[in-house]
Amino acid sequence: MKPGGSDAPAVVVNALSILGFRNLAPAKISIPPAGAVLIGENGHGKTNFLEALYYLQLLRSFRGALDVDVAGFGLDGFHLGASVNSGAGDIAVSIGFERASRRKKATIDGKKPERLSDAFGHAPTVMFSPRDGQLVSGGPSERRRYLDIMLAATSRKYLHALHSYRTALQQRNSALRAATRGAGSEAEVEVWEPAMAEHGAILVDARAEWGELRAADFGKLCAAIGESEDTSVRYRARHAGTGDTRGALAASLAEHRPIDLRRGITHAGPHRDELVLELGGREMREFASAGQQRTGAIALRILEAATLRESCGSRPVLLLDDPFAELDSRRSAAILALLSDSGFGQTFLCVPKAEEIPRELSGVERWGIRAGVITQ
Numbered sequence: 008m009k010p011g012g013s014d015a016p017a018v019v020v021n022a023l024s025i026l027g028f029r030n031l032a033p034a035k036i037s038i039p040p041a042g043a044v045l046i047g048e049n050g051h052g053k054t055n056f057l058e059a060l061y062y063l064q065l066l067r068s069f070r071g072a073l074d075v076d077v078a079g080f081g082l083d084g085f086h087l088g089a090s091v092n093s094g095a096g097d098i099a100v101s102i103g104f105e106r107a108s109r110r111k112k113a114t115i116d117g118k119k120p121e122r123l124s125d126a127f128g129h130a131p132t133v134m135f136s137p138r139d140g141q142l143v144s145g146g147p148s149e150r151r152r153y154l155d156i157m158l159a160a161t162s163r164k165y166l167h168a169l170h171s172y173r174t175a176l177q178q179r180n181s182a183l184r185a186a187t188r189g190a191g192s193e194a195e196v197e198v199w200e201p202a203m204a205e206h207g208a209i210l211v212d213a214r215a216e217w218g219e220l221r222a223a224d225f226g227k228l229c230a231a232i233g234e235s236e237d238t239s240v241r242y243r244a245r246h247a248g249t250g251d252t253r254g255a256l257a258a259s260l261a262e263h264r265p266i267d268l269r270r271g272i273t274h275a276g277p278h279r280d281e282l283v284l285e286l287g288g289r290e291m292r293e294f295a296s297a298g299q300q301r302t303g304a305i306a307l308r309i310l311e312a313a314t315l316r317e318s319c320g321s322r323p324v325l326l327l328d329d330p331f332a333e334l335d336s337r338r339s340a341a342i343l344a345l346l347s348d349s350g351f352g353q354t355f356l357c358v359p360k361a362e363e364i365p366r367e368l369s370g371v372e373r374w375g376i377r378a379g380v381i382t383q
Contacts, residue, residue: 046376088100207276
């Protein structure tokens with residue numbers, strides 16, 4: 008069996024409990040191995056249901072909402088629980104948030120992890136949504152976030168480096184702001200640079216390796232979806248490449264320190280780098296049409312699914328939030344064929360009407376949703 012291939016086992020969410028999450032009514036749901044199609048009018052909670060499933064992977068809203076805003080209106084907090092099988096037996100994943108204390112707690116098989124981040128990635132999931140166009144049309148932060156979520160879910164080393172880097176960056180920026188007010192010194196800024204260089208090098212090397220590994224696949228996927236022009240993906244780091252990423256980052260931080268002290272913010276490091284997507288040698292963000300940008304975004308999501316498969320040896324759960332609404336029938340069929348080739352695994356599709364269910368998913372169990380109440 009090829010690792011992560013179509014014959015790999017599927018990640019399966021066997022059961023899901025929901026309490027106080029968005030507008031969703033309290034529920035304990037048994038879920039078929041193939042998944043489900045959720046049918047309902049817009050505004051009744053279809054996307055909220057997918058968000059609840061994805062929260063088990065990400066430990067936060069994929070929309071970027073604060074936990075206090077995810078909790079149902081007037082409620083004390085929310086709780087999500089699931090039984091998940093990733094191919095090595097069932098595990099119980101639980102995550103809750105308390106509004107009063109603003110505290111979040113997770114458990115894995117009833118045990119609280121040492122750090123909240125240790126509960127990240129236990130329900131491998133990939134989300135396809137209309138918002139994905141932002142992956143291509145949006146600023147560099149959208150694509151950095153894409154890389155960070157995917158690579159953190161597939162590497163504990165990356166996850167811990169990301170957390171450590173962000174902590175050091177936050178402290179350095181705080182020291183910079185203090186220095187601009189005359190309440191701090193350059194030495195208090197410099198002290199955070201070794202940690203930023205050490206942990207940042209792990210991020211840069213992993214991102215660059217992923218870009219090199221997936222460059223050809225990105226082009227092939229875009230062509231298979233229907234793009235006639237050449238497409239490419241590459242990681243662009245702001246520091247000069249020397250083969251010694253840690254040393255290069257340390258030198259870049261030192262070089263930028265004078266301007267950082269004047270402006271009160273860190274200008275060098277992987278938080279300023281870019282995943283560059285190109286079409287015909289020009290950046291897709293600026294020169295691609297809306298349809299071409301959507302093609303590039305879906306190719307990225309398919310690559311994310313492949314990366315998760317190869318890492319955990321199982322096909323991730325697919326969340327499809329009306330994913331073909333802005334695409335013509337030819338491209339929609341091509342995307343479904345690509346997903347089918349790699350094996351659908353457990354899939355959750357949200358559509359407004361039953362007639363919008365693709366033939367490939369016509370056999371999946373159908374649920375309804377109205378005013379947050381799910382009917383099976």
